[in-house]
Amino acid sequence: MQTSGVRRLVRAIAIEDDRPQTSMQITATMSPNLSRPTRYVKSVSQQKSESYIQLNQYRLMEEIGQGSYGIVKLAYNEQDKNLYAMKVLDKIKLLKNFACFRQPPTRHNKPIPSTLKNPLQLVQREIAILKKLSHPNVVKLVEVLDDPSDNYLYMVFEFVERGAVLDIPTENPLTEDTAWSYFRDTLRGLEYLHYQKIVHRDIKPSNLLLSDSGHVKIADFGVSCEFEGIDAFLSGTAGTPAFMAPEALTEGANHFYSGRAQDIWSLGITLYAFVIGSVPFVENYVIALHKKIKNDAVVFPDKPDISDLLKNLILGMLKKDPGHRLMLHEVKNHDWTTRRGTCRMPTEQENCSLVTVTDEEIENCVRVIPRLDTLILVKAMGHRKRFGNPFRQNVKVNTTGSMRERRKSSSVKDPTYVPPSVPQINGDVNNVDRPEISNIEKGISTLEITIEKPKAATARH
Numbered sequence: 001m002q003t004s005g006v007r008r009l010v011r012a013i014a015i016e017d018d019r020p021q022t023s024m025q026i027t028a029t030m031s032p033n034l035s036r037p038t039r040y041v042k043s044v045s046q047q048k049s050e051s052y053i054q055l056n057q058y059r060l061m062e063e064i065g066q067g068s069y070g071i072v073k074l075a076y077n078e079q080d081k082n083l084y085a086m087k088v089l090d091k092i093k094l095l096k097n098f099a100c101f102r103q104p105p106t107r108h109n110k111p112i113p114s115t116l117k118n119p120l121q122l123v124q125r126e127i128a129i130l131k132k133l134s135h136p137n138v139v140k141l142v143e144v145l146d147d148p149s150d151n152y153l154y155m156v157f158e159f160v161e162r163g164a165v166l167d168i169p170t171e172n173p174l175t176e177d178t179a180w181s182y183f184r185d186t187l188r189g190l191e192y193l194h195y196q197k198i199v200h201r202d203i204k205p206s207n208l209l210l211s212d213s214g215h216v217k218i219a220d221f222g223v224s225c226e227f228e229g230i231d232a233f234l235s236g237t238a239g240t241p242a243f244m245a246p247e248a249l250t251e252g253a254n255h256f257y258s259g260r261a262q263d264i265w266s267l268g269i270t271l272y273a274f275v276i277g278s279v280p281f282v283e284n285y286v287i288a289l290h291k292k293i294k295n296d297a298v299v300f301p302d303k304p305d306i307s308d309l310l311k312n313l314i315l316g317m318l319k320k321d322p323g324h325r326l327m328l329h330e331v332k333n334h335d336w337t338t339r340r341g342t343c344r345m346p347t348e349q350e351n352c353s354l355v356t357v358t359d360e361e362i363e364n365c366v367r368v369i370p371r372l373d374t375l376i377l378v379k380a381m382g383h384r385k386r387f388g389n390p391f392r393q394n395v396k397v398n399t400t401g402s403m404r405e406r407r408k409s410s411s412v413k414d415p416t417y418v419p420p421s422v423p424q425i426n427g428d429v430n431n432v433d434r435p436e437i438s439n440i441e442k443g444i445s446t447l448e449i450t451i452e453k454p455k456a457a458t459a460r461h
């Protein structure tokens with residue numbers, strides 16, 4: 001989406017907002033303070049309007065992208081007046097397809113523990129990794145919202161205004177100067193990831209997003225993985241076929257390849273695409289494409305004309321044998337990258353600092369959004385200073401069937417679904433209409449357990 005369009009949208013939202021307007025609100029910023037730790041969700045409210053859905057502090061707006069498992073929507077945070085990109089993941093689709101298309105790599109030195117085999121747990125691992133990452137050239141995951149009774153999981157990312165750096169194939173590739181700048185940003189982000197012992201496995205132009213200030217941020221960690229020791233020893237294929245290294249295309253139970261070298265290859269294909277406008281190996285059928293990647297030499301067309309130094313770098317990154325391929329520090333120090341030593345890259349130490357992800361963090365990386373009805377019930381209990389359900393006696397037993405129907409129809413099955421009008425949490429719970437009482441009634445079993453284990457309940461919410 002065009003940046004000016006987004007700015008107009010933000011201005012419109014700020015004006016629509018019924019709170020007193022300040023210049024801050026009118027000029028909502030695109031780049032929030034991303035160094036702060038991920039905020040935790042403590043309460044939820046849902047509102048409907050003809051033009052938007054509100055999820056907690058986020059007003060969901062227009063769609064800005066589509067991935068394999070869901071859509072990405074622009075979201076306006078009413079608290080900090082910033083825009084975010086909210087990825088809406090379909091949990092059912094994930095459960096059905098993840099194992100087939102996004103199988104986690106088998107790692108030589110780190111077998112996947114049986115407790116992590118559930119695909120949603122693998123998403124949690126991905127989220128836990130993402131939450132830890134904090135680098136100007138890596139997209140920041142700000143918050144995750146997850147309601148166990150909702151089919152969707154919401155990942156809130158910093159909004160990177162200009163979207164994918166380049167759509168390929170294109171007749172208008174980047175100039176060598178622009179490619180130089182974007183490439184160095186990507187290299188910085190990738191060095192940081194490798195330093196954090198993460199291989200991305202899907203570096204390509206559409207996963208490199210461009211900020212308003214003209215800087216590149218690496219996105220989409222759907223097939224990335226952590227490693228121990230000096231490198232990831234991978235088997236199996238993952239990522240995008242045209243960007244896969246030759247060694248990743250060999251099948252076999254005992255065939256392992258270097259994750260770092262695979263990322264360098266993909267970066268080489270990406271650099272080629274930046275300046276040529278298309279990838280070097282193109283075929284309609286995957287088997288034929290694999291054959292080309294394994295056997296064919298990289299050829300540069302006459303037009304656009306690129307420097308010999310750049311060709312040399314690309315060819316060094318696209319050596320078929322990973323043992324002869326340039327390593328990341330060699331790419332950083334290549335004459336094209338440093339403009340013959342006049343523009344050196346920051347050292348690894350300057351660029352990186354190590355993060356570790358504990359099992360507890362993986363476990364707790366997703367915030368549960370408590371259901372609105374649960375919150376109303378808890379609030380009512382608070383008023384009465386008693387744990388008993390204040391609404392239970394009012395509900396007729398023979399209405400259960402219709403209650404179930406109403407509950408079913410009020411759950412969010414579709415991200416564009418606008419929930420029915422519900423009372424505000426801080427409203428008078430005694431004025432709650434019968435349909436809402438029926439929803440509350442459905443939460444009784446959970447809350448009765450909660451009463452017996454008050455500590456666990458506190459932790460959950």
Ligand SMILES: Nc1ncnc2c1ncn2[C@@H]1O[C@H](COP(=O)(O)OP(=O)(O)OP(=O)(O)O)[C@@H](O)[C@H]1O
Nearest residue numbers: 064065066067068072085157158159160163164220
């Ligand atoms: N943080 C963001 N800021 C701005 N736009 C984004 C952001 N994240 C994603 N997008 C947009 O949404 C599109 C879809 O992103 P997403 O990561 O869901 O899928 P993908 O990378 O295209 O596909 P897949 O999930 O199949 O790998 C991107 O191509 C990009 O244009």
